[in-house]
Amino acid sequence: METGRESVAGTKRLPRAVRERQMLDAAVTCFARHGYQTASMDEIAELAGVSKPLVYLYLHSKEDLFTACIRREAEALLATVAGAVGDPDVPPDERLWAGLLAFFTHAADHPDAWVVLSRQARTQGEPFATEAARMRDEIAAFVAGLIGEAAREARDGAAITERDVTALAQALVGSAEALAGWANETPGVTAREAAATLMNFAWAGLGNLMKGERWSRR
Amino acid sequence: METGRESVAGTKRLPRAVRERQMLDAAVTCFARHGYQTASMDEIAELAGVSKPLVYLYLHSKEDLFTACIRREAEALLATVAGAVGDPDVPPDERLWAGLLAFFTHAADHPDAWVVLSRQARTQGEPFATEAARMRDEIAAFVAGLIGEAAREARDGAAITERDVTALAQALVGSAEALAGWANETPGVTAREAAATLMNFAWAGLGNLMKGERWSRR
Amino acid sequence: METGRESVAGTKRLPRAVRERQMLDAAVTCFARHGYQTASMDEIAELAGVSKPLVYLYLHSKEDLFTACIRREAEALLATVAGAVGDPDVPPDERLWAGLLAFFTHAADHPDAWVVLSRQARTQGEPFATEAARMRDEIAAFVAGLIGEAAREARDGAAITERDVTALAQALVGSAEALAGWANETPGVTAREAAATLMNFAWAGLGNLMKGERWSRR
């Protein structure tokens, strides 16, 4: 008797790796729900099903724990997107689409992780903001690379400066973040739909930009 | 009697409105610098040049104080943007341009307020996230209105659903937020430049969308 | 009704100086009873009749509190002894006697303070040991000065080196500490008796030393 869930909940003496994963999972949930400062180590430990000292034994401090969360989730997201963008022989718009789709899907599948990365990490001052910026920059670099590639294919690509590209990447990543948050919080919005919106919005705009068409007061 | 010392010691009996403004100013600065949780009422009171009980007398609690900050700054920003968008007779692209310029200028002129609104308010859980979302939605509605107006002017505007418009507005607002943060933190980037980047990016993209041109896998 | 003690215990809103004295008194008692590490801030606060935050507001930390205790008690003891030794015109043996009597009397009147100074402060590592050593050295220098003065009066004083004097001062201070502890813990032993024991023991021994009489294996 007492099979299934009970046996899992009551199982003691798990190997360290398993416990660490449980703790990180719990921490991501708590940090997403309450923010870094408000989340308490007590609650995280309880949610992880372990005692507080064990959390400290394995993760050393609240700061280290938060950093570990950011790193794990950032790497998971980056790996997913990088894997989807993949083959450099595919035309850049296809690769952007694949990346966007993977991005929104991942964000939808791991909403807590996404909140931690996009909202909490960036607002908690220095040890963390840098960590989060690293991931953001890596994604922005991805996008900038694709834009640059597309620009080189177009005739007047030279009309775009590097700062333009950076600014565009910022705008694009910002859109993606906003859409991901909106999609996650609005019932019925799929990752595919969010990706399509951004793709339509961005690719067309980018295309015009490549051709040197700029808005100016009539 | 006892005239001399009190008046010399800096004791100023200012009217309530002035004191409240000082407190809100100090609070915005502190909240922007340290975040909601980390900012201490002690520091806010000191920066405001008053004693802590007075802060409580006027603003009731830390939560109320933060809410008051959010409200004041959100209203100021909305008023600025609304004023700039202004006259409904002007074509929508002009109005969008004016709004963007006003928005980025305001964010650049009040960087602490912008940090509080865009970063802190949204990450501090429920009383505040809603408050911040209200402003965000109001701006998004503005934008959505302009997009819709433009769409109605274009022939195939009917091809765009209301949800499309909402999604686009979210994307636009997200871009704007990201660019504002980037512009404020990157020396040498002007509000005008940020606005131009976004205008070029978005208006061209929107234009294509209006014409029913969508990206699709070749 | 309810005069005297109750009115003291229930009196709230005392001026800071009074509260600080209460806290230091309580801290000295606790540190003497349990030692620095074992004494808890909770207990100190309770014994002082205040809440823990007030202790921190005024004394900043456990370390600062302990340091403040050491300083206050060391200064009190030094002032007492210095006052008693007093007039340089009095012959050195009279001055030593007066100093010893004052020392043992003070130690007997403030047993907790004496325990903190002689036992706790010296065993709690670096911030404190130095603080305690300062007082000890000051007393040792006193004694060494008196010994040196006496030596100069004796004919063969030159036979005593400076290191001898230092060693003798150490021995004398050690005797004093041991006797003070013993006197405080043994009922019926007065400060005068302890002082007399040490005076007889030390002064005769010192006298012989001055005359160059040393023990050597027969």
Added chain:
Amino acid sequence: METGRESVAGTKRLPRAVRERQMLDAAVTCFARHGYQTASMDEIAELAGVSKPLVYLYLHSKEDLFTACIRREAEALLATVAGAVGDPDVPPDERLWAGLLAFFTHAADHPDAWVVLSRQARTQGEPFATEAARMRDEIAAFVAGLIGEAAREARDGAAITERDVTALAQALVGSAEALAGWANETPGVTAREAAATLMNFAWAGLGNLMKGERWSRR
């Protein structure tokens, strides 16, 4: 199977007595360095080269471990001194000299043990202070015996009461403790020098006392 790794990894199955000695050695070192409260069982176990549960298996608790340290070191010191004082036929001053020399030599050879006995044990409250006092009293009794013996040899020995003897013994032991600490912490001071200082100081003083010469205000 699985033979190799275990034996290589340093796993040694030592007899209990050896393990206990390792643990006590490590404990004495740690207690001397950090004090009873601050020393951690983790560090002691690590320094002893065993796991923490083994320490508990053999020594039961931190308190028991500390007590065991005190006992072992106190017995070692007492045995050394008792052995040196030795033959009752030798005159008391020779025996005192031998005892002092043995005492200072032992303290110099086992500085950690001496710190534990003289500083830590006496400041850690009740279970330990008593344990340390036992040793101290035993040494004081030794000294008192020698003093008494010498007094009986002198003509006016009857002038000295038993309490005088006890007080003198306390003073002597206190001097010895202070000099031992000073000698251990001052480079260049030998055990022989410390012993000589004390012998000169004390024996001359004691001699005068025996003859009934006491200090009194002129």
Added chain:
DNA sequence: GATGAATGAGCGTTCATTCAT
């Protein structure tokens, strides 16, 4: 004989908040 896994209990510290004046 020996240990990796795990915890109950407590401590130093801080902070939002409130009286009494």
Added chain:
DNA sequence: GATGAATGAACGCTCATTCAT
């Protein structure tokens, strides 16, 4: 109008101690 005095509640962190193997 304005403040010095004071606190309840909580939090991050550590440590002696024990199981299960």
